[in-house]
Amino acid sequence: MNIGEFSSLGKKKEVKKNENKGMLVYTRVSSKDQESNKSLIVQLEQSRKFASANKFEVLGEFGGTYESASGDFTRKEFSRLINHVRSMKDKPYGILLNTINRFSRTGGSGVALATDLVESMGVHLFDVSTGKDTTTEEGKLEIYRDLLKARQENLDRMKHTLPGMEKYLREGNWLGVAPRGYDQYGPKVKDMRLYSPKQKIVINHEGELLKKAWRWKLEGDKDFIIIQKLAELGLKLSKQAVSDMWRNPFYTGLIAHKLLDGDVVKGNWEFLVKPYDFMIIQEMLKVNNVGYKQDKTNSNRPLTGFVRCECCGNKLTGYEVKSKGLHYYKCQGCEKGSINADTTIKSKLKGANNLFQELLSNIQLTDDLKDLFQKQLRYTYEALNGESEQENTIINKNLEKLEKELKELKMRNAKGLIDDIEIYNELKMELEEGITELKRKLNIENSQISNLDKFIDYSVSISSNINNYWSSSDIYTKKRIQELVFPEGITLDIKNRRYLTKKTNSVFEISSAISGGSEGINENGSEETSEPSSMVAGARLERTTFGL
Numbered sequence: 001m002n003i004g005e006f007s008s009l010g011k012k013k014e015v016k017k018n019e020n021k022g023m024l025v026y027t028r029v030s031s032k033d034q035e036s037n038k039s040l041i042v043q044l045e046q047s048r049k050f051a052s053a054n055k056f057e058v059l060g061e062f063g064g065t066y067e068s069a070s071g072d073f074t075r076k077e078f079s080r081l082i083n084h085v086r087s088m089k090d091k092p093y094g095i096l097l098n099t100i101n102r103f104s105r106t107g108g109s110g111v112a113l114a115t116d117l118v119e120s121m122g123v124h125l126f127d128v129s130t131g132k133d134t135t136t137e138e139g140k141l142e143i144y145r146d147l148l149k150a151r152q153e154n155l156d157r158m159k160h161t162l163p164g165m166e167k168y169l170r171e172g173n174w175l176g177v178a179p180r181g182y183d184q185y186g187p188k189v190k191d192m193r194l195y196s197p198k199q200k201i202v203i204n205h206e207g208e209l210l211k212k213a214w215r216w217k218l219e220g221d222k223d224f225i226i227i228q229k230l231a232e233l234g235l236k237l238s239k240q241a242v243s244d245m246w247r248n249p250f251y252t253g254l255i256a257h258k259l260l261d262g263d264v265v266k267g268n269w270e271f272l273v274k275p276y277d278f279m280i281i282q283e284m285l286k287v288n289n290v291g292y293k294q295d296k297t298n299s300n301r302p303l304t305g306f307v308r309c310e311c312c313g314n315k316l317t318g319y320e321v322k323s324k325g326l327h328y329y330k331c332q333g334c335e336k337g338s339i340n341a342d343t344t345i346k347s348k349l350k351g352a353n354n355l356f357q358e359l360l361s362n363i364q365l366t367d368d369l370k371d372l373f374q375k376q377l378r379y380t381y382e383a384l385n386g387e388s389e390q391e392n393t394i395i396n397k398n399l400e401k402l403e404k405e406l407k408e409l410k411m412r413n414a415k416g417l418i419d420d421i422e423i424y425n426e427l428k429m430e431l432e433e434g435i436t437e438l439k440r441k442l443n444i445e446n447s448q449i450s451n452l453d454k455f456i457d458y459s460v461s462i463s464s465n466i467n468n469y470w471s472s473s474d475i476y477t478k479k480r481i482q483e484l485v486f487p488e489g490i491t492l493d494i495k496n497r498r499y500l501t502k503k504t505n506s507v508f509e510i511s512s513a514i515s516g517g518s519e520g521i522n523e524n525g526s527e528e529t530s531e532p533s534s535m536v537a538g539a540r541l542e543r544t545t546f547g548l
Helices: 003-009 032-037 039-053 076-087 108-121 137-170 205-218 223-232 239-246 275-290 352-363 367-384 387-414 421-450 452-463 466-472 475-485 506-516
Strands: 022-029 057-066 094-097 124-127 182-185 200-203 254-256 264-266 307-309 317-321 326-330 338-340 490-493 498-501
Touching (some): 022 076, 076 108, 108 124, 200 205, 205 223, 205 275, 239 275, 352 466, 352 498, 367 452, 452 466, 466 475
Parallel strands (some): 022 057, 022 094
Antiparallel strands (some): 490 498
8 A cells, every 4th residue: 555645644743823024112111210312212213123133124113111010011011012912803913022021021921921912812922032932842942031030130139129128218218200399219210319328208288288188178078179179279199199199108107018017117208197187087097898888978967066065065066857857966975965956846955056156147247347356467467477478579589589590690691702612501401490480579579469359259158148157057057157166176065055166267256256246346337446456366267268
């Protein structure tokens, strides 16, 4: 029998061929600091040169940024590359990498991903620096060994660097970039104005605004209200950014890092929120997350959680007798410490809400004193905030000085008296930035002054109608008014049905002082004294007083 006659029945080994000679390029560096050392440019140029020499066509370029290869699909650009390959109907011939460790340093995971690309999709990996590729069995083994080697290198590096990183953290230093609200000085910075031999983290202008945000959060403001308030002050933050901030212990001046193995270390920077207040907010967030919270939003009981019992100091809670449709406030610490919320036809005694309305009526401004109050408020504001004019004077002097220096510098350059153009540009940029910053501060001050009339008119309007404002508002605004008028809260003598106040807002103290004393008013209605009310002396009167 001639076996050759059966050759047509023989089966040949199937070899998956990819006739496409198109290539994708992926470049990366492992840290943000490396972005400025031209490594990315070199990687890209080498890959393009390799493609040209081998008559490959570059179909797309990915990466071009810093992405740590310790994870595969935690890298946005790398994930985009792989997803793009998987979605392509006509697969590229391969992926060009300057070195194979740019592809992955995860070891087994990287090898599995490379195998999937090569075996399932016919997309090969090319190491441009060594010429290795996966087009042959030997080449595959070399590439896979190099991927495992890259993982080992990472592990060896970690053994040497992790103890040093832990020590660095325990000394109160921060690893990485400080969050919004801080300027970070150190030896490795792009902006040389932030250079410092040692790390130094300081609160900047944004940080001062974020301090307010933390305070507002503690006072119970909703996130969307806080975002709106910050935007009005010139700081725009997304909802997610604000949510992340509440959960970041960095703002407490503390370091909680996985390298510390559960320990918490005090950082070498000033906090924006006290650790105790931070933990209160964490509890508030937990309550919101699980969906349970105290019922402080019932429109019939706006004083819940605001008024304290005069006897024991506990905050009053609220409840409803559903069978009667009646609402009550109750002190959990006192026997019989309960009071009806509203006065009803059947009830003989006034309710807590009605008593509160009377309290507001007693401090609100009467019509015959509006003009006098307006004058007193303006004088008090100007007296207590007089440093604004002084600040404007100082800013204008400094601005005039810098503009003069810039003009002289440009004149010297025009006359050819400056030899080093780089030094000239640096000085020019420094002066221009200083001028821009001073003008920004000046605009803020002028804007505040221009809004003074609106502020006073609004203050007069609310001061003379605070009772009506409160009674006709929704539950949220009611609570804001309560906190506005009585910033330290109030207490209620339940037995005698009488409110006791500790501190009243400055504006209402002025109103009360004017209303309570006629000796300071002449027959023609003018003031006898030009001194600001003693009740607000020594305290700044903010324009944001009525930010309801």
